[in-house]
Amino acid sequence: MTARREASAPPDLPGYEYVRVLGLGGFADVFLYRQHLPRRDVAVKVLLAGSLDHDVRERFQTEANLMAQLSHHPSIVTIYHAAIAADGRPFLVMEYCSRVGLAERYRAERIPVPEVLRIGVRLASAVETAHRAGILHRDIKPANVLTTDFGWPALTDFGIAATTGPAVQTMGMSIPWSPPELLAEHPTGDERSDVYALAATIYSLLAGRTPFELPGGNNSAQQLVARIERSPLPAVGRDDVPPQLQAVLERAMAKHPSRRFSSAMAVARALQEVEAALRLPVTPLDLPDEAPAPSGLMPSDDEDATRLRGISLPGPLQVRGPDDEDATRARSVVVGRPTLVAPTAPAPAPVPAGVPDGPDGRRGGRVAAVVAGAVVVVAVAAVLVASLGGADPVPPRGVSDTFAPPQTGPAAAPVPAPHSLDGTRAADGAVTFTWQNPDPQDGDRYLWGVLTATGEPTLVLVDDERVTVPAEQATGEVCIEVSIVRADRSRSARPAQGCTS
Structure with a gap:
């Protein structure tokens, strides 16, 4: 076992009194200081003296700016100050979180399901807030x-x-919570990669282990990567975890991003559904423009989708091992997704005069959500109708606009997606998919492609409602998408997607 290094010397910070070490990291140490004015305990993250090259300084500065941008959120650590100490080391002054963190808790105790659900909703709200700001x-x-x-x-x-923009960044995700697309030879990812890691974290809180860890088995980085890429998600293994919660985790951690929840908010809504089904108080979303979700109703992909500005990361990927977080391997990564504007949600009901804030100060004030919940029942019928109508799968990203509908003349009727998409595997391993056209017209053709976890599908135009994926391309689960293409070159706004094992 590798011995832990000694902490670096705490810097002399005017206006602060050093107390003790809080934690050690690969690039920085964290100390507890007591600020003199205003008087409070703070966590000070100090860059190591041996890590003062340009890239690390830039990363440190990025962290300060991003946390400052997001730290108004109740479930994101607040940053108070950033500067350079007299010895030349940059430091961040942050909120001191005094209680035991999740890393210490999830292996040491059986965290109750209601608490895990509350944590999950609040974390999902924090992740959604970051995504809306264009940050993964x-x-x-x-x-x-x-x-x-x-x-x-x-x-x-x-x-x-x-962050959005052309900046080159270093990426380092810890293997046990990483999605398959970030472990591929040519990694790609978007906010759904964070959705996967969020769900993997929730899984760990329930299971007391990382998602693909085998107790007493071989849990090397190589074995974990293989299981993450190919093995189904194991059951949590607790009698008090309802099947509905296991299903939420399985969807959020699907191998292919297109089969996951399309946003962190959708994960939060799904966890609220579990709370409602268990007759627990529904944890409010910590989003300034969100009304409480109707209890007992699952949002459709159209309702829960939040699209962000494209993100480009042409930098090296550092993948951390399960035990040694400093162990890395370099890869390039490009992250991107098109911009769509999320619909504005109705404002929450106002808080009546004289009602006090919650007991937690900055993290209080949930009365508005409770008051707004009184109107939920009125909306149930309308939302139920919309939910039962179903939603087409998430559209592919990066597809050429060769078949885009014409931009002139009166608006044409939308082109529907195929339905009854189904696959059958032959004895030789090949998979044949068939589908039906709900509104056949003269000249209709079909644009299809095989979905992969590491890139966009290569789309091919065919005349028939049947395609075959050859055996050499059909190992494991096979997923395809299909769109209808009209004679005027307009096509389905949302392709049908289907998979077979």
């Missing part, structure tokens, strides 16, 4: 979730987060 966290895991004095989870460590 990229390293969501129990070790990066602290606990405040009032018991709230607080997401931290945005040092490897991705």
